[in-house]
Amino acid sequence: MPTPDRTAAKEKFMAFLEEKNLRITTQRRAIVDTVFGTDQHFTAEQLLEWARERDESVSRATVYRTLPLLTESGLVHEMDFGKDYKIYDPNYADHPNHNHIICDDCDKIVEFESDKLDELENEISHKLGFSVKSQQLRINASCEEMKKLGECKNKDH
Amino acid sequence: MPTPDRTAAKEKFMAFLEEKNLRITTQRRAIVDTVFGTDQHFTAEQLLEWARERDESVSRATVYRTLPLLTESGLVHEMDFGKDYKIYDPNYADHPNHNHIICDDCDKIVEFESDKLDELENEISHKLGFSVKSQQLRINASCEEMKKLGECKNKDH
DNA sequence: CAGTCAATCGAGACCGAGTCTCATTATCAA
DNA sequence: TTGATAATGAGACTCGGTCTCGATTGACTG
Numbered sequence: 001m002p003t004p005d006r007t008a009a010k011e012k013f014m015a016f017l018e019e020k021n022l023r024i025t026t027q028r029r030a031i032v033d034t035v036f037g038t039d040q041h042f043t044a045e046q047l048l049e050w051a052r053e054r055d056e057s058v059s060r061a062t063v064y065r066t067l068p069l070l071t072e073s074g075l076v077h078e079m080d081f082g083k084d085y086k087i088y089d090p091n092y093a094d095h096p097n098h099n100h101i102i103c104d105d106c107d108k109i110v111e112f113e114s115d116k117l118d119e120l121e122n123e124i125s126h127k128l129g130f131s132v133k134s135q136q137l138r139i140n141a142s143c144e145e146m147k148k149l150g151e152c153k154n155k156d157h
Numbered sequence: 158m159p160t161p162d163r164t165a166a167k168e169k170f171m172a173f174l175e176e177k178n179l180r181i182t183t184q185r186r187a188i189v190d191t192v193f194g195t196d197q198h199f200t201a202e203q204l205l206e207w208a209r210e211r212d213e214s215v216s217r218a219t220v221y222r223t224l225p226l227l228t229e230s231g232l233v234h235e236m237d238f239g240k241d242y243k244i245y246d247p248n249y250a251d252h253p254n255h256n257h258i259i260c261d262d263c264d265k266i267v268e269f270e271s272d273k274l275d276e277l278e279n280e281i282s283h284k285l286g287f288s289v290k291s292q293q294l295r296i297n298a299s300c301e302e303m304k305k306l307g308e309c310k311n312k313d314h
Numbered sequence: 315c316a317g318t319c320a321a322t323c324g325a326g327a328c329c330g331a332g333t334c335t336c337a338t339t340a341t342c343a344a
Numbered sequence: 345t346t347g348a349t350a351a352t353g354a355g356a357c358t359c360g361g362t363c364t365c366g367a368t369t370g371a372c373t374g
Contacts, residue, residue: 023321023370044360059324064361080239084332085360101287110285117281120274128267130258180341180350201331216353221332241361242331 006036009075009093016073030055031066035076035090041109043085081109163193166232166250173230187212188223192233192247198266200242238266 013032017024034051044063051058070076077092081102097118098111125132170189174181191208201220208215224245227233234249238259254275255268282289
């Protein structure tokens with residue numbers, strides 16, 4: 001796990017807690033340090049494991065209680081790719097309008113931005129009487145590497 | 158539940174079963190009659206309930222075993238909108254390239270087609286080294302009706 | 315620095331969609 | 345009809361996630 005300096009994000013979240021009159025506990029600190037100490041996407045279970053390395057008293061319940069606060073603050077992005085778990089992106093504040101492509105076979109996720117796509121989505125939504133809250137283009141695909149290998153289940157790309 | 162005449166779809170599925178040396182059982186008949194006897198999207202649990210009205214011996218396990226066969230045959234489309242259940246579209250063969258917008262608040266689903274969107278998706282995927290297997294644009298949005306009402310949880314649109 | 319008390323905690327029961335097992339039943343080709 | 349075996353139902357099980365409840369603790373007060 002890399003340890004980028006996302007002090008700004010961490011401080012923003014602490015301010016978010018204070019603003020909502022929520023307490024800064026040792027467990028929340030451990031979770032927040034973990035979240036903003038990585039660049040990687042992660043699942044709730046991964047976060048639990050990593051946070052416990054910093055403070056073994058962190059419980060599953062607290063992780064699941066803290067995750068909604070992190071997404072509500074806008075600093076972490078929650079994604080659902082139709083697998084049976086959700087994926088979280090701790091790097092969201094830096095590039096808030098990105099979409100994702102996921103490889104059905106090896107779970108590789110690639111992020112991209114496209115103004116053209118955003119425009120088209122907004123146009124269609126408006127025409128149909130919706131106002132876009134969030135959009136998620138999910139392209140289930142096979143990545144090139146996989147086509148070469150024939151099979152790439154859980155391979156490290 | 159409307160009862161459209163989707164005899165063609167039903168026969169195609171029976172042919173699909175035969176081709177794979179799978180048996181045509183009374184339970185499968187009940188399930189298939191149910192699926193192709195409606196235009197509506199449905200969940201696995203709804204299908205179980207409806208199929209049991211035709212044949213009370215149909216079990217949950219058989220419904221869950223038959224659904225993958227229906228999607229594999231290409232006659233029914235499985236969708237995942239990030240809720241904790243999947244949604245099935247029995248009308249898929251008639252319009253196979255459509256996308257969906259879902260209202261986060263009232264679960265209303267609207268289908269639409271857009272060649273421009275399909276092209277853009279393919280272009281982006283290719284550029285990033287993926288070959289598209291299936292694509293699903295999921296726009297989580299609020300529908301107009303809801304904005305007017307202020308709140309529309311589970312309202313019938 | 316002690317006192318207060320609601321916010322927060324951990325453990326584990328619980329939930330619900332979906333899967334799996336296994337003994338029994340039913341399909342269908344011969 | 346019969347035999348091989350696909351398919352069945354009941355219910356145990358899995359697993360991500362939620363909820364409950366009694367114990368703990370952060371943060372403010374004096």
